[in-house]
Amino acid sequence: MSSGENPKSAQVKIKVWDLPTRLFHWSMIALLGGLWWSAEVGEMQWHQVFAYGLLILIGFRILWGLVGSETSRFSHFVKSPTQVLAYVRQPERRSIGHNPLGGYMVVAMILVLVAQLTTGLFATDEIFTEGPLYSYVSSELAGTLTWLHKQNFNLLLLLAALHILAVIWHGIKGDKLVGAMITGYKSVSHESVIEFKFRSGLVALTLVGVLAGLVVNYLIWPIAAML
DSSP, X not given: OOTTOOGGGSEEEEEOSOHHHXXXXXXXXHHHHHHHHHHHHTOHHHHHHHHHHHHHHHHHHHHHHHHSOGXXXXXXXXXXXXXXXXXXHOTTSOOSSSOHHHHHHHHHHHHHHHHHHHHHTTOBOSSXXXXXXXXXXXXXXXXXXXXXXXXXXXHHHHHHHHHHHHHHHHHHTXXXXXXXXXXXXXXXXXXXXXXXXXXXXXXXXXXXXXXXXXXXXXXXXXXXXXX
């Protein structure tokens, strides 16, 4: 190091994302791709299987947002509107983990996915496939929920596009979000080093195991038997 170099300017790698959060992120992308493909080609039984897999993931993410690692908790990245506006005015200020605006995007994505999954439980293609709760509502209400299920997917695509654009923009600015979500580590300046608290992966595995057991037993297994 030269005598004129400021040691605080050195980049240090710190752990930001735990393995459960990273696996959730990439698994969700894979399942959304599978859901789109199965709907496009009319493989509705596979569409249901992928949807129930996504139900497990979303259920886990909500629970992990309450009891998981520090950076994965809603309390860590869901900020007040005032803090979000302050970030919008000074977007050059980097955040470790989800930034205030990104935190709202996470919540919006989860809410839209919950709406998509919920309406799908009552939806029908009016040919062979019906959601497991279709028989509990009138045909008129089922038709409305089916319409909402289809229209909500467009909103989901919009949010996905905005997320991708945000990732690209941050990448141009030098904030490597994709790399951090792959490795779990992020390079920060020496003065920005923070040690976060992480929950054991066994806790995440237990949560996923319980959710998967319920969903597989009551929703996936009846469909898998017909594939």
